[in-house]
Amino acid sequence: MMIDRAPVSKALQELIAKATGRPCGLGVLPLVGGQPAPVPYTVLYPLGGSVGGAPLADASEDADLDYQVTAVAARTDQAEWIADRTRNGVVGRTASGAWQQALDTPGVDVWARELSMDKGVEPQTGEGIVAYVQRYRLRATGGVDEKPSPPATLSPIQAKTA
Template identity: 55%
Template sequence: MIDRGPLTAAVQDLLARATGRPCGLGELPLVDGEPAELPYAVLYPLGGTPAATPFVDSWAEATLTYQVTVVARRMDQAEWLADRVRRAVLQRTASGAWVNGLEASGLYVWARRQLADDGFDSESAKDCVVSGAQRFQFSVTG
């Protein structure tokens, strides 16, 4: 059986570390107990597709989907952070290795891909907030 929690924690850590900006889990991130300054990211675990293996199979596989929403004051900030998020998750070295490792306790992440980039909500820009969502999928083995 694949536990989602370790992968969620690893993805959240990867985003904060590789982008240099705070990343909340389903909510506004906090920095030293205070709401983070813009721009920041919010990670949402969505759904997944477990492979057809018994729950006791230690080699079970799953494909888990996450949404990363970037929130910024201006469009250029939102685009900057969205680019950093995409690079954090997907960028590879010349030899094909991931630039940013993704270590999830008890799991081996063997594939990553971007499913969607929904662009930015420019309507909210008049309220000094711009947001945009991207969805990523991670294939894991237990």
């Protein structure tokens, strides 16, 4: 089963908002109560990616999904603070090896999360805004919640045990 990207993006957006305690927009400035969010906040941008699968029965059930997270702040220390919280939320693990933050997407197993680029703080703009850019890659397999279909016909052994 091919992986739908939109539910994964939404789950990652929610994970970042939870990890940072600050709003996260999906490709746009986040709103709070219908108004632009005050800094600091993050914006999640879905980038490219690739799909693949098993060599003989390729149903494009595997995907590498790339994302950019831009932390927007008034000062460098704010940008670093929210970038640190984002990094810990996305790729941080507990002492037992489990992810610190769950990434719940029905039907999709995100089995790897990688920080692929940490560009750091961009120079301050004329408006007094600082940006910190990070890129992440999620590796996922789809169809994990699906139950296998029963065979159309039973083999003689299956028929005896049914």
